Amino acid sequence: MALIVGHDISKWQGDVDFPVYKNNTNFLIIKATEGNGFTDQKFSRNQIESRNHGIPLGYYHFARPDLKNLPEVEAAWFLKVIGTLREGEVLCLDYEPASNPFDVVDWCKRWLDYVFAKTGCKPLIYLNQSQVRNFNWKQVVDAGYALWLAAYIPTEQAFTGQWGSMAMQQWTSSQKVPGILNGIGNVDGNYFFGDVNQFKKYGFHIPVIPSPSKSPSISPSPSKSQSPSQSPSVSPSSSASPSPSASPSPSMEIPPEQCEVVLAKLIAVIRGPWWWFGSNGWYRKLADLKRILYESNI
Numbered sequence: 001m002a003l004i005v006g007h008d009i010s011k012w013q014g015d016v017d018f019p020v021y022k023n024n025t026n027f028l029i030i031k032a033t034e035g036n037g038f039t040d041q042k043f044s045r046n047q048i049e050s051r052n053h054g055i056p057l058g059y060y061h062f063a064r065p066d067l068k069n070l071p072e073v074e075a076a077w078f079l080k081v082i083g084t085l086r087e088g089e090v091l092c093l094d095y096e097p098a099s100n101p102f103d104v105v106d107w108c109k110r111w112l113d114y115v116f117a118k119t120g121c122k123p124l125i126y127l128n129q130s131q132v133r134n135f136n137w138k139q140v141v142d143a144g145y146a147l148w149l150a151a152y153i154p155t156e157q158a159f160t161g162q163w164g165s166m167a168m169q170q171w172t173s174s175q176k177v178p179g180i181l182n183g184i185g186n187v188d189g190n191y192f193f194g195d196v197n198q199f200k201k202y203g204f205h206i207p208v209i210p211s212p213s214k215s216p217s218i219s220p221s222p223s224k225s226q227s228p229s230q231s232p233s234v235s236p237s238s239s240a241s242p243s244p245s246a247s248p249s250p251s252m253e254i255p256p257e258q259c260e261v262v263l264a265k266l267i268a269v270i271r272g273p274w275w276w277f278g279s280n281g282w283y284r285k286l287a288d289l290k291r292i293l294y295e296s297n298i
Helices: 018-024 043-052 071-082 104-119 129-134 138-142 196-201 256-271 275-295
Strands: 004-009 028-034 057-062 090-094 124-128 147-150 168-175 187-192
Touching (some): 004 196, 028 043, 028 071, 028 090, 043 057, 057 071, 071 104, 104 138, 124 129
Parallel strands (some): 028 057, 057 090, 090 124, 124 147, 147 168
Antiparallel strands (some): 004 187, 168 187
């Protein structure tokens, strides 16, 4: 199985030396936000420098349901901070609170659904093996949200639960990488199971919306020359006037804004990752497409 190595960072990795680091990684996932109202101190610099140096990029949000925050509120804050997404940028929910005094799976599912609805991009969810074991993640798995698993053991020994496989594995918290903390400090190391193009397939895709085709204009037939004796001031016959009682048939067109949102969602499902779905991939994709059309009243 092909895999590539990358990292996830936050303020704790300080000012990354990106000209050096770019040659020692395949992708980077940076912390953007935590809870509601907190932005990582190095987020803006990390985002700008990663983009400037062409590093395949992802963002993660550190969930704080233990503060009694609504998932939709945290998701909205995350999207506000990261701003306009670029092609192939990956989104992730980092779920590792100190306690779980609530419906864990429902909270996560609502956060994931909110981000998907707003971006057309299905985020990955970061969990440790204990969380995978202790909760029933079926509704998250069935909705097509892939697993980013923290497991500091050989890949073949990792427990992936109802997912059956993982998109990415955080395999260490103490990798040494040139360009980060002078190459002697610790950073989280991650395997992505695929190549760079497959990594980007999990990310945001700019919807390609075809411009509506215009019907060819029909030139009016040349009018016959009028008789010289016809006065131009003659009023047209009343029979030629449209009847005031005729009302136009109601338009069945969908508003353009709704079309763009729905099309973005459909494209995200079709172009999203397939390999980890297994033998039921077609059925799950079809179910996703039907659900989007149903929710959009199409």
